[in-house]
Amino acid sequence: MEWVNAIIQGVLVGGLYALFAAGLSLIFGVMRLVNIAHGDLIVAAAYLAWVIIQVTGLHPLASLILVLPIAALVGYFLQFALFNRVLGKDILPPLLVSFGLSVIIQNGLLAAFTVNSHRLQAGALETASFEILPGVGIGFLPLLTFAAAVGVIAGLHWIFYHTALGRAFRATSDDTEIAALMGLDNKKVYSWAMALCLAIVALAGVLLAIRSNFDPFMGPGRLIFGFEAVIIGGLGNLWGTLVGGVILGVAQGLGAEIDPGWQVLAGHVAFLLVLAFRPRGLFPRISG
């Protein structure tokens, strides 16, 4: 029964990893940018929520009413003032700028909040669970996180294929020059994409911070989990990303069941195996 439990908990954690991955996938899809600071932005959003809760006394989930729009605004201006200035044919400048941003966020958070870890107190939500089998319980929070991941991915799908903004995303993704000729302001489209990405990042950050302790240096680890989910699932496939997150979560859960020291390692090994045998991921989008 322990193993069944490990698998079920792994599946649910996969939802959180899919949330880490969804923003990464969105940004890569629209502008071919890999943001190394992605994980640090997740952690920064958790700190933002922590500050807002300290000031207002809101419940962490209620704090999202403020955290989401602030994060989206930050994303818009981050893209507008920073990434739009270095995006081009050469992948090196945006990559290095995001690397610099990652180090700045980590050490900025360290200076502001010290190295001590924090956690968002969510009262009954933290421990509430129901038993589906003897010895196998499902927590409300992990279930909520998984549902949020499904909702975010369904929402992204809807935006991509049923709205004007999504049409603009797809157009700039396919061919920036033609999109510009047709009257699209690519830089504005990119800024909207980053705003949307940071809203997802904020949601992921708050859910992460209710679930576990966070400190200024846990960003890179979250980036790597999100990245692994994207690659396992297959580039450009949002539902694949959810499956990728689930596979990663289950691999980590099984690894931890064997030896606590193998938890993260088992996830990396699953990722490397996919890379070795299915280099385009398990569910690559048909058109490259």
Next chain:
Amino acid sequence: MSAAISRSTRASTIAGFAALIIVAALIGSPWWGDVATERLIGEFMVYLALASLWNLLAGYTGLVSVGQQAFVGFGAYVAFTLALLYGWNPLYAVPVAGVATALISIPVARLVFRLAGAYFAIGTWVVAEVFRLVFAQVTTLGGGSGESLPINTIKLIGVTKFWREATIYWLALALGIAALALVYGLLRSRIGLALTAIRDNETASVSLGVRISHVKYAVYVLVAGVTGMVGALILLQKIRVSPDAAFSVNDWTAFVIFIVVIGGIGTIEGPIVGTLVYFLLRGFLADLGGIYLLILGALAIAIMLTAPKGIWGYVQKRYRLYLFPTGYRVTETE
């Protein structure tokens, strides 16, 4: 009036002589300097070597790795294993660590080369994390908390403290200069021509017959091997190894990237200038702790935004100054 084709410039000839004098002075450092100076120059050489090697990868080959700490740590652990478990003189373990690291980088390359562009960067990082987590599981090598070199193996390096310090220092000096010479020599060779072609236009160079994947592969493995030797040297300097320090992304990749970006990516002189700036800044700002890293990151971003070729790129453009010329130029002679 006729024309001559030459590689050297007057600046490069002067720079060559100046370099010889500087190297001669540095070799004598154990006699004219104190241990603190020796260690500082030794550390300078570590960063000079790592920066030159990373610059060769990212600036010329387009392989932007953020996982070079995998090879630093692996080299350190190979040397540590040989010294701790087999009683080797750690000095002899340095070249073996280089060869072992080059060998391990072959399967690594086979995996990470499947990831294109920016995803390659994070893929190399995952590999470094795997190395760190695996070595943390090996209890005979100190597990997660690490282990020091035993006294009797340290004594094999040199009988007195003076000779131990001097030997480790000379090794650092040799590796720093060797890394620089390797990059310079490679860029002046046929491979260098291929690399420059790839850097300038990948598609055009393929159509002219440059075998890109072979060149990238070879450079990646070569850089990994030398990086492994630098890792073994770092073990000698620190006498101690632990997974978190040996595979530190900040120490062996973040600082190195900032050095190259600030100094000038894609130039041979850039890493030298960058390492000098880095050590100067560190001297002034080290007391600030985390803020120091924050300033370094902001400086690197500012340079990417305003002068993407760094300090030396600016100097080169403005004054046409080439201390390590790799191209040919035509000069008029009377």
